[in-house]
Amino acid sequence: MNEMVADFRGPTTNFTALMDLPTGPVPTEPYRSPAYFELERERIFKRAWLCLGREERLEKPGSYFVQPIEVAKASVLVCRQKDGSIKAFHNVCAHRSNTLVLDTEGTATRFVCRYHNWTYRNDGALAGVPDERNFFGLDKKTCGLKSIATETWEGWIFINLQREPEVSLAEFLGDFGEQYRGIPYQNANKSILYVSHLNANWKVIADAFAETYHIPAIHPETIGSTFASKENPYARPISAQGWGPHRSVSTYGNPEYAPPERARVERLAYSSIATGNVLSAAGLDDMDVFLKHPAINPTKSQHWAVDVTWLFPHFQLDVSPGGFWTHHFWPVTYNSTRWEARFHMPDAQDVWQRLQQEHYIARLGEILLEDVGNTERTQQGLESGAHDTMPLQDGEVMIRHNLHHVQKWIDAETARDALA
Template structure:
């Protein structure tokens, strides 16, 4: 059944957001950035990966957080639990683990060979008798608070988090819980460094208003069409500090007859519902939090978990964006597209075609995002205005303002309704 969409009503007003302009200084002011570092990123729960990334005891990866001048080891210890530690030796504060990932029973500092087990405990000290009253139990790797929700690993950089992960996620956790994610152990990873504020980068991936202009060949034929030339969203929902948007899909899209390679490589399972046979159920499509209005012209959902993580879901795959600020006007972006492992030559070529298509799309975004930052830093425009399709951007800025003004996390969350 097709759900008619009323593109004339205001989603922005219907969810209780303001409609006025927003200050450009939120993207350019170094003082604002310092507030965000301390009152947002140091207090919020930050998603850093999936549990499938470290499936076996001893598996680990290192997350570099330039925002805090910190390096964090995330490891599955011998008891099967996942833990996080500052990547700093207790002896002379050298970096312990220089690999980005791997499997290790021990992390050994190469400076003086102090060794820690994968539960973070100090296990070996060369010439231990030469130290004065050394208490090895107090010299383990410094822990970082970690919790897992639905297979997603979160850390909190506060010495003592003010709220639990479940409290932080609030209604978003209820809406998105227990999704059966396909192929969670096989991501295609893309990474880029932008000369732009982290919010400017996140905004770009939070709306489809720019698709017709910036992506006329790569995305516009899929996400715009008769009746919706500017890819207005189907629906939007706010979940406390977090937010979600459902995007429209052109139901008539097929690769051009002239694009023989594209037509041959176009995956047969890229349908609206994702079903491959009549009567087959697609668990993602059936989930209550995915395409909540169950509109048949739905393409995907953008789920923005405050502050810097996108979880995007379509009928056939899911993918993520992470936006990690490195300064007030530089950002590291990481994307992971979770696709099934190919089993045939055609599927392998389809995967390569998908990857190149997404890379071309990201390159189209890159220069545009950086030129936006240049324009904002010129000071020519003290305010920016948002279209109806940019509802997630507006809500994001409102949350930034609330969190940087709040002295306690509970106050920020109480306002985020």
């Protein structure tokens, strides 16, 4: 792991050099090339471990959800078993390859294909075949759902689409997986989900949430004065670190921020519940263990606002004084992406907390629109071919780090080589 702390009153901190990255312009071709996207499909998304989210999505035995993974041309059925374990399968009937489960989530011990009524248990076993005697030596034991390698880490569900994963999840996560053990993900069973289909490369959208350099320009009326100040006018991050293909930055928070006089609803919403962060809808009362974890705000800076952690390739986990939220960037084509964001919050205990949460949701919607609304314009500019490279500043180190490891995975013959 490499880590460095910024000094806003001194020279620019060189996170890029500390993470052993070059400082020159980076290519734009990975954002606009259909051929490059096909390499990402085969070399990254079909070899890396992919995070699907929290296991709280499967509340009890029999719970399931269906996760489309367009970049792999796959539909994944994820099920909670009787013993509490989690299994994943290709959502494809073994008879004629029809899509098996059409609902996005639910509870069921059996699944019936709507084409010919083949029936499967939620452990993948084929349980029933109409007119079975008319087949030629059908062996039901070999006609179950095709399983997908599935592992959990700290309550997060991961799958690997290789038939025999080259590396384990522990190997894939590496030092990150060890350092981030023991974080209590409070309110993991309750979230607000935002979904958008955007005409932009998946990396364009992930990049938008991976740096704070844009905040004073894009978010002047929403969070511009939250993540920047006279001391730090360009919202430079506090620290940055990397673990193999994974990375994280700690963002700066303006210690003098207060809702302006004109923001009467915000002043009212946050007057009774201290969160320490206007991006949060949870109080600080139950956050002591969370905030004291050594991986969160690793420098323990008093100016800390949010940790933005990017698990390669497509998942971001953000933590702040009020809790955590996530982003999934699911590639569809070289210039289209399905983006999912989940923001976790507790059940409101009184009218004040409900007011705060309603304000929080409305505020988030505005901030997220400012972010993703810019991504399609960026994609248009990239596809114009006007520029073959782009210069990145030190605060955009996560973008540079991601492009470095994307190329490394594309060039590597095996997943193990890519992690070396």
